[in-house]
Amino acid sequence: MMRTMRIDEIAHFRALAAEGHPALAAETLGVSQSTLTRSLAKLEQEMGVELFDRRRGHLELNQYGEILLAHAVRAESELEDARARIEALRDPSGGTVSLAYVSSFGGWLIPRVISEYRSLFPDIRFVLRGGTADTVLDALRDGSADLAFLSPDPRDPEIEWKPLTAERLVLGVPETHPLAGRDAVTVPDLETYDLVALRTGSGLRHIADAYFAAHGVVMSPVIEVTELSTLRGLVRDGVGVALIPDTPAEPGIVAVPLRDEATRVIGLARNRARSQSAAAEQFARFVHEELDSLG
Numbered sequence: 540m541m542r543t544m545r546i547d548e549i550a551h552f553r554a555l556a557a558e559g560h561p562a563l564a565a566e567t568l569g570v571s572q573s574t575l576t577r578s579l580a581k582l583e584q585e586m587g588v589e590l591f592d593r594r595r596g597h598l599e600l601n602q603y604g605e606i607l608l609a610h611a612v613r614a615e616s617e618l619e620d621a622r623a624r625i626e627a628l629r630d631p632s633g634g635t636v637s638l639a640y641v642s643s644f645g646g647w648l649i650p651r652v653i654s655e656y657r658s659l660f661p662d663i664r665f666v667l668r669g670g671t672a673d674t675v676l677d678a679l680r681d682g683s684a685d686l687a688f689l690s691p692d693p694r695d696p697e698i699e700w701k702p703l704t705a706e707r708l709v710l711g712v713p714e715t716h717p718l719a720g721r722d723a724v725t726v727p728d729l730e731t732y733d734l735v736a737l738r739t740g741s742g743l744r745h746i747a748d749a750y751f752a753a754h755g756v757v758m759s760p761v762i763e764v765t766e767l768s769t770l771r772g773l774v775r776d777g778v779g780v781a782l783i784p785d786t787p788a789e790p791g792i793v794a795v796p797l798r799d800e801a802t803r804v805i806g807l808a809r810n811r812a813r814s815q816s817a818a819a820e821q822f823a824r825f826v827h828e829e830l831d832s833l834g
Contacts, residue, residue, distance in 0.1 A: 646768075690806065708747075761779055
């Protein structure tokens with residue numbers, strides 16, 4: 540079985556190829572000449588050929604040595620790349636954090652957190668991806684995301700989820716809707732009106748389904764959509780009413796409070812089975828310790 544070439548042997552071989560003499564190569568590397576001689580002998584024995592032509596004490600690469608040198612150069616380059624990547628992972632103020640999030644957080648939470656964090660650590664880089672709660676969980680499981688802003692709690696033993704803040708839900712109705720002037724509404728108040736909702740699999744839909752179920756009602760939306768912006772558009776144009784986050788007022792939509800309050804708890808999640816880079820760990824600490832009140 541062929542023995543794997545050691546890292547120091549690659550360095551020894553390259554120095555001999557560059558200097559052409561064991562004494563000069565030994566001086567360059569700061570090792571003894573006998574060390575280089577033994578290292579070269581092992582390499583040539585391993586390869587089954589001489590790698591240098593010996594010309595009066597001078598070493599000159601032959602055709603076999605030229606082949607090995609080309610691969611040795613690539614090997615050292617790969618090792619340097621590995622060292623650089625490892626160093627980046629160890630640097631909490633640099634490196635890259637891959638962050639997944641429920642799409643509806645993309646309009647307010649994500650920009651705020653990223654902006655505040657990069658004002659402290661301007662060299663940090665982020666890779667951002669929005670999606671439904673299910674796709675965010677998939678990103679955590681397959682390792683394409685280091686961390687995720689997720690709601691509700693996935694209750695998955697593989698996923699560590701810690702709450703950060705709560706967002707109140709309201710009933711969104713168009714300005715001319717009969718419920719627009721109410722101080723608060725209950726589930727029975729909605730029975731005669733069409734509901735629109737995010738599709739099953741989204742975090743907000745999980746919460747809406749649970750809210751209606753707690754009041755003995757199965758949610759039956761007339762239209763299901765994949766984006767909160769589209770849901771708001773349907774509400775604004777009178778297609779239906781919907782449970783939406785209580786964010787700043789949007790033209791054409793009235794936010795009516797729910798008499799029995801509903802909230803969306805937002806948490807930061809990670810995969811317990813995967814190691815974290817220093818950059819991801821520091822960002823998580825920042826979110827939990829510095830931004831524990833994001834609302």
